[in-house]
Amino acid sequence: MNVQPNTPAAALRRLDVLVDWITQGLAAALVVIEIIILFAGIIWRYVLDKPLIWSNELAEILFLWLVSLGAVIALRRGEHMRMTVLVARLTPGRQRFLARIAGLIVAVFTLELIVPGIGYMYEQQAITTPTLHIPGSWEVAGQLVALMMLFYVALRQLFAGAAWRELLITLAIGVVIGLGLWAAEPLLYAIGNGDLVVFFVLIVGVCIFAGVPIAFAFGIATIGYIYFTSSIPLSIVISQxxxxxxxxxxxxxxxxxxxxxxxxxxxxxxxxxDLLSALVGNRRGGLSYVLIGAIYLIAGISGSKAADQAAVAPVLLPEMKRRGTPPGELVAQLAAAAAMSETIPPSLVLIIVGAVTGVSTAALFTGGLLPAAVAALGLIILIFFRTRNERPSGATVAPREAARLFLVAIPALILPFLIRYAVLAGIATATEVATIGVVYAVLVGLVVYRCFDWRRVFPILVETAALSGAILLIIGAASAMAWALTQAGFAQTLTAAMTGLPGGKYGFMAVSILLFIVLGSVLEGLPAMVLFGPLLFPIAGQVGINVIQYAIVSILAMGIGLFSPPFGVGFYQTCLISKASSDEALGRIWPYMATLVVALIVVAAVPWISTGFL
Incomplete structure (x- = not known):
């Protein structure tokens, strides 16, 4: 439909374009600036022996601006982590209704934080950074700008294509719920910690199953809990x-x-x-082995499982389909391989667990390799038995060609070892080391493989900001929710319950595995780890479990839940990447998930697998 100039609709269209360009342009520029700052810090410290004492300080301030803008981009694109399994089964009309409800929740959440956020920004004005003497308000300003943009985007999504009657119904539901909670304040005070169930089980659960982005489900529940059950100012939410x-x-x-x-x-x-295919691709199930090996190797370079799958799928899956592998089997193998690789450094989950729990990231990097190898071996054994009656397919590669492919792959094979060596040798921190990988990958693409599409650089930078913003907003919202739970005494109650389980540390480990599998499926994995990690990891230490082993076991369990149907978001993401129906994969994925569970039990039963090389 054509939009007439000089009309409100045309003005909104221009404002949309402006918001889009501001967020994407600034976010892309900030990604590049962060890479330059961190890489310069490595060069000046390790090569020139003249550390840039201000680099981390500036990088941290710009980082908060980056992820805040990324959260806006993710909301505009609908890329925030959410559960859509149940919503997808509804009629289009009901899906639009729930989308408007989600827009209303995001709008309320952001509006409730903007006003107290301004006061919090003024409080931070007096606090300056130690090196650059930059006011703390500069960090908060980025979040406030993003909150205003999020509020605008949420309103646009709320009003988009809706009739007045639909809007009034949506707003009426919001008003009724708000008035109902206000009227129930005496009851909420009377039931004590029962109010935790109302806000953090009932409200969070309803929001998540209705398709509300998980970060905003956590945020609105936390704001509601603080507002209706305490006198604590809401500025504490943005502070946390x-x-x-x-x-x-x-x-x-x-x-x-x-x-x-x-x-x-x-x-x-x-x-x-190509190298792995040359080595084993002509055997029974050869390309399936290649798939497992490729994910294992690439996971040692990239921290994102979605990026690992997206890198392997276009190269390998078309040939596997040509050789007769059913689409459902491809999904099952790709999902299982991604779940297996969750503990391979530099996994983002390892980095985030280290950041939110205080566990050594370097120790997690060391402890995660062998457990993933155990899981990979289990998958290889399963594939061997599932393909033992197949005929070998694919041409045998001559030794000369295999040698050539090995030489071609040497620059690629160097990268995971380069990343690991840079951390262990003290050349770069876990934060900085990825910039070495980025610079190396760009040089290899330009000089060695001559495969570098400059037209894709800006979309990659924007995608980086959007995915990072979606992840970090969940971490921020989960941090505020964990603070509220701790203030309510939930941590003490959880500690008493978990330490009192029968079987001591074995009972605690078994319950934790079940908990993280379920939460990994329902809460998309990462939010569960951010929310419960800081609460459960100290208990693990109290009952005598090495926290590195507990972290690895928890991450593997979370990965299994994340890639398991019917709720695991990773499973449906894999179907999308594989361009296959979830129905085709539903019956084929269970043997792979069962194999991973067996591997998980082995890792949980043998601490040395996680701690032997520390």
């Missing part, structure tokens, strides 16, 4: 979100995201897959 997202270790998230996105574009992923 700020603290949750401000860790310099989390700057590794966008760095490893962009590194993962570069793997396919620069030809690194193809070089690795």
């Amino acid at each position: 979100m700020d603290q949750g997202m401000a860790s310099i270790e989390l700057l590794a998230v966008p760095m490893f995201v962009i590194l993962g996105l570069l793997l396919e574009m620069t030809g690194i992923a193809r070089a690795l897959v």
Whole structure:
């Protein structure tokens, strides 16, 4: 439909374009600036022996602006993590209704934070950074700008294509719920910690199953709990979100995201897959082995499982389909491989767990390799038995050709070892090391493989910001929610319940595995780890479990839940990447998930697998 100039609709269209360009342009520029700052810090410290003492400080401030703008981009694109399994089964009309409800929740959440956020920004004005003497308000300003843009985007989504009657019904539902909670305040006070069930089980659960982005489901429940059950100012929410997202270790998230996105574009992923295909591709189930090996190798470069899958799928899956592998089997193998690789450094989950729990990231990097190898071995054994009656397919590669492909793949094979060596040798921190990978990948793509599409650079930078913003907003919202739970005494209650389980540390480990599998499925994995990690990891230490082993077991369990149907978001993401129906994969994925569960039990039963090389 044509929009007439000089009308309100045309003005809104121009404003949409302006918001889009501001958020994407600034976010893309900030990603580049962060890479330059961190890489310069490595060069000046390690090569020139003249550390830039201000680099991390500036990088941290810009990082909060980056992820805040990224959260806006993700909301505009509908890329925030959410559960859509149930919503997708509804009629289009009901889906639009729930989308308007989600827009209303996001609008209320952002509006409730903007006013107290302004006061919080003024409070931070008097606090300056130690090196650059930049006021703390500069960090908060980025979040406030993003909150205003999020509020605008939420309103646009609320009003988009809706009739007045539909809007009035949506607003009426919001008013009724708000008045109902206000009227129920005496009852909420009377039931004590029962109000935790109302806000953090009932409200969060309804929001998540209705398709509300998980970060905003956490946020609205936390605001509601604080507003209706206490006299604490709402500025505490933005303060806790700020603290949750401000860790310099989390700057590794966008760095490893962009590194993962570069793997396919620069030809690194193809070089690795071609080499593995030459070695085992002509055997029974050969390309399935290649798939497991490729994900394992590429996961040692990229921190994002979605990026790993997106790098391997275009290179390998078409040939697997040509050789007769059913689409459902492809989904099952790709999903299981991604779940297996969750503990391979530099996994984003490892970095985030280290940041939110205080566990050594370097120790997590060391402890995660062998457990993933155990899971990969289990998958290889399963594939062997499932393909033992198949005929070998594919041509045998001559030794000379295999040697040539090995030489071609050497630059790609160097990258995971380069990343690991840079951390262990003290050349770069876990935050900085991805920039070495980014610079190396760009050089290899330009000089060695000559596979670098400059037209894709800006979309990759924007995608990096959007994915990072979606991840970090969840971390911020989960941090505020965890603070509220702790203030309510939930941590003490949870500690008493978990330490009192029969079987001691074995009972605690078994319950934790079940808990993280379920939460990994329902809460998209990462939010569950951010929310419950800080609560459960100290208990693990109290009952005598090494926290590194507990972290690895929890992450593997979370990954299994994330990629398991019917609720696991990772499963449906894999179907999308594989261009296959979820119905085709539903019956084929269970043997793979069962194999991963067996591997998980082995890792949980044998601590040395996680701690032997520490």
